[in-house]
Structure formats: structure tokens, C-alpha cells
Amino acid sequence: MPERRRGAALEQALLDAAWDELTAGGYARFTMDAVVKRAGTSPPVLYRRWSDRDDLVRDTLIHVLRKNVLEVPDTGTLREDVLTLLRHINATRFRLITVMSVYLASYHLETGTSPTELLDPADTDRRQAVDAIFARAVARGEAKAEHLTDRIKALPFDLLRHEILTKYAPAPDHVLEEIVDEVFLPLVR
Amino acid sequence: MPERRRGAALEQALLDAAWDELTAGGYARFTMDAVVKRAGTSPPVLYRRWSDRDDLVRDTLIHVLRKNVLEVPDTGTLREDVLTLLRHINATRFRLITVMSVYLASYHLETGTSPTELLDPADTDRRQAVDAIFARAVARGEAKAEHLTDRIKALPFDLLRHEILTKYAPAPDHVLEEIVDEVFLPLVR
DNA sequence: TCGCTTAGAAAGGTTTGTGTATCTAAAGAT
DNA sequence: ATCTTTAGATACACAAACCTTTCTAAGCGA
Numbered sequence: 001m002p003e004r005r006r007g008a009a010l011e012q013a014l015l016d017a018a019w020d021e022l023t024a025g026g027y028a029r030f031t032m033d034a035v036v037k038r039a040g041t042s043p044p045v046l047y048r049r050w051s052d053r054d055d056l057v058r059d060t061l062i063h064v065l066r067k068n069v070l071e072v073p074d075t076g077t078l079r080e081d082v083l084t085l086l087r088h089i090n091a092t093r094f095r096l097i098t099v100m101s102v103y104l105a106s107y108h109l110e111t112g113t114s115p116t117e118l119l120d121p122a123d124t125d126r127r128q129a130v131d132a133i134f135a136r137a138v139a140r141g142e143a144k145a146e147h148l149t150d151r152i153k154a155l156p157f158d159l160l161r162h163e164i165l166t167k168y169a170p171a172p173d174h175v176l177e178e179i180v181d182e183v184f185l186p187l188v189r
Numbered sequence: 190m191p192e193r194r195r196g197a198a199l200e201q202a203l204l205d206a207a208w209d210e211l212t213a214g215g216y217a218r219f220t221m222d223a224v225v226k227r228a229g230t231s232p233p234v235l236y237r238r239w240s241d242r243d244d245l246v247r248d249t250l251i252h253v254l255r256k257n258v259l260e261v262p263d264t265g266t267l268r269e270d271v272l273t274l275l276r277h278i279n280a281t282r283f284r285l286i287t288v289m290s291v292y293l294a295s296y297h298l299e300t301g302t303s304p305t306e307l308l309d310p311a312d313t314d315r316r317q318a319v320d321a322i323f324a325r326a327v328a329r330g331e332a333k334a335e336h337l338t339d340r341i342k343a344l345p346f347d348l349l350r351h352e353i354l355t356k357y358a359p360a361p362d363h364v365l366e367e368i369v370d371e372v373f374l375p376l377v378r
Numbered sequence: 379t380c381g382c383t384t385a386g387a388a389a390g391g392t393t394t395g396t397g398t399a400t401c402t403a404a405a406g407a408t
Numbered sequence: 409a410t411c412t413t414t415a416g417a418t419a420c421a422c423a424a425a426c427c428t429t430t431c432t433a434a435g436c437g438a
Binding site for chain 4: 379380381382385386387389390394396398402406407
Binding site: 026101149151155158159161178182183187 | 217341351
């Protein structure tokens with residue numbers, strides 16, 4: 001049964017397979033052979049596109065980051081807006097955060113550089129979503145502008161990231177609420 | 190020039206070499222050969238003690254964790270006590286935190302288990318130091334006991350850990366002060 | 379329909395790391 | 409002084425992963 005994939009469709013399939021390998025086994029166990037097998041193809045197909053492992057990992061991460069765009073919630077209250085964002089990140093990005101961390105750590109330890117250019121788009125993305133939410137919250141009188149320093153604005157997301165990075169699992173919902181109710185909201189009112 | 194190491198001294202040297210390899214190249218680049226070379230010995234010496242790579246990594250981490258014991262500061266103010274602890278962790282443990290994270294992530298992604306038993310002693314250690322500090326702060330009226338939930342007590346340390354895990358470098362001192370003055374202290378008073 | 383591009387199979391040379399076997403001589407014990 | 413243990417050197421068998429080479433035939437465009 002032939003049914004050969006070509007061009008862009010094949011490329012997507014390869015990157016998806018690479019991503020699955022990465023999340024299934026981690027960077028250390030990530031091999032070209034495994035990607036080839038998972039994608040149901042053969043080595044030359046992979047090597048025609050990516051010259052080596054790091055090249056493929058890089059593009060895989062960019063590919064996944066591109067597919068993950070945050071939507072800005074507007075529920076009417078700051079609490080629900082932030083919780084909605086946290087829940088969305090928690091549900092969709094915990095694999096991404098974990099793998100990125102491992103990859104970036106290895107990468108950094110190897111090269112001494114910090115490839116922030118990979119993460120910057122996603123970061124800017126989140127910062128914009130957050131600023132829109134906070135502007136409305138200030139307008140409604142739910143938060144005071146002078147309390148919204150960069151650190152405070154990033155705080156709930158930093159704590160969620162920390163939770164994911166130390167537990168290697170999505171955070172349970174009560175933890176998200178704890179972060180918002182016990183730490184974040186008291187600081188901005 | 191003979192001068193052969195034996196017994197415990199040799200074992201320490203091997204574990205130190207393994208730790209250096211781990212921090213220099215990360216878990217992914219960690220090889221038995223490299224440890225052998227760095228320690229200036231030969232394969233059988235290593236294999237007589239540890240049957241494989243994971244075995245050695247495990248013992249290396251335990252070895253390093255054992256050497257790292259926190260002292261409880263008592264400067265007279267909560268702010269300085271917490272800052273002192275943060276500074277000490279920041280200065281001595283950033284390699285440990287980074288490597289542990291990388292190792293634990295790979296380990297977890299590979300095995301599906303979470304080797305918390307490795308980290309628990311260090312964690313209990315820190316919790317005790319912190320509780321002693323907080324008890325004095327409450328007695329001095331610097332913090333209210335009802336604000337000191339588990340999450341708040343862990344907060345400055347979680348934020349420092351997050352900082353280290355995302356930057357792969359010790360945090361600059363103004364970040365430590367920011368964490369204490371802008372986030373932690375307002376929440377406990 | 380013909381022809382160009384390229385997916386995918388198969389096989390292999392190379393490198394890198396694992397773990398073992400064998401031997402020598404050094405350090406400490408008796 | 410002799411004996412026992414074991415550090416350290418060397419060599420190697422084995423496996424895994426890399427990446428390449430060569431070939432066949434499928435899919436698309438002209």
C-alpha cells in the first residue's frame with residue numbers, strides 16, 4: 001500500500017514524529033533512528049532535510065512553538081482571566097516546558113550560550129496577553145497599576161513553570177487557585 | 190610516579206570526578222570513559238564499584254547532596270535571615286539545582302517515576318532551617334503566623350529555583366532582594 | 379504518456395561508548 | 409620479608425547510533 005507523503009505534508013509528519021520522540025524519551029534518548037521508525041520512513045528522507053540531530057531538535061522546537069499561540073481571555077474578572085491563562089498553559093504546555101528545559105540545559109551546558117531567541121517569541125506572546133488582561137483589571141479597579149511590576153506580572157506564570165519543572169507533571173487545579181488567591185491577588189490589590 | 194589512591198580516598202576522587210563531568214557536560218554527555226579519564230584511572234576501577242552509568246550518577250548525586258548542608262542564619266531580622274539563606278543557596282547550589290533538574294527530567298521521562306527520595310533529605314533540611322527562622326520572626330512580630338502557609342514559606346526559595354532553572358546561572362543579588370522585598374515580605378506582614 | 383523529482387528500502391562503513399578480561403606492580407597487612 | 413589485595417594499563421568484543429551510498433519505484437508536472 002503505497003500512499004507516499006511528499007513536500008510539506010511529509011515535513012510536518014517528520015517534525016511531529018520528532019516531537020513525539022522528544023516528549024516520549026527525552027533529549028538524551030532522542031535518536032534519528034527512532035524518529036525514522038516512528039515516522040515510518042527511512043534515514044535519507046530525514047537527512048535530506050536536517051543534517052544532524054541538533055538541527056532537527058531545533059526545528060522541532062520552533063515548529064511546536066509556532067503551533068502554540070496563546071489566546072487572550074476576557075472573562076470580566078482578573079482572577080478568572082489569570083486562572084484561564086494558567087489552565088491553558090498548564091494543559092497544553094507542560095510537555096513543552098519540560099522538554100525545553102532539558103534541551104536548553106544540555107545546550108547551555110554544552111555551548112555556554114543561552115538560546116533565548118527560541119523562547120523569546122513565546123515570551124513576548126505571553127507578556128502581551130498578560131498586559132491586555134492587566135490593563136482591563138486596572139480599569140475595573142481590581143488591581144493598582146503601581147503594584148504591577150514586571151516581577152509581579154510574571155509571578156503566577158513563573159510559579160506555574162516552577163511547579164511543572166519540579167514535578168514533571170501538569171499542576172492540579174487547586175495549585176493554580178492557590179497561586180492566584182494566596183500569592184498573586186493579595187499582591188496587586 | 191606511583192602514588193596510588195585506594196579505598197575511600199579513591200572513591201571520593203571518583204565521585205568528585207563524576208560530579209565535575211556531570212556539571213561540565215550535562216547528563217547527556219556524561220560517559221564512563223570521561224570519568225575514567227578525568228579521575229586519571231582506568232575502566233575496571235570504575236566498574237568494580239558501579240555496574241553502570243545510572244548507578245554512578247545516582248551515587249554521585251547522593252554524595253554531593255550529603256556534602257551540602259544548610260546552616261540556619263540568625264541575623265536578627267527576617268529580611269536578612271531569608272536573604273542570607275537565598276544568597277547561600279544561590280552561591281553554592283546553582284550547579285546542583287541545574288544538574289539535578291536535567292538529570293531528574295531525563296530520569297523521569299525515561300522511567301516514568303519521580304525519584305523524590307533523592308531530593309527529600311535536602312528538602313526537609315531546608316524546611317527545618319526555614320521554620321526556625323520563621324518562628325523567631327513571628328516572635329519578633331515581623332510576620333503573622335496565619336500568613337505563613339506552606340506555599341508562602343517556600344515562595345522565596347521556589348522563585349530562586351525558578352530563576353536558576355530558567356537562566357542557568359546564579360541570580361544577581363538585586364533579584365534576591367526583589368524577591369524578598371517585592372514579593373515575600375509584603376505577603377507575610 | 380513521459381520524465382523529473384524524491385520517498386523509501388536496504389545495506390554498510392564509522393565512531394563512540396559500554397563493559398570485560400588479562401596482566402603488572404604498588405600499597406598495606408602479617 | 410612475604411603475602412594479599414587491588415589500582416591502573418592495555419586490549420578488545422559488542423552494541424548503538426550516526427550518516428552515507430545505492431537502488432527502486434511512486435507521485436507529480438509538462
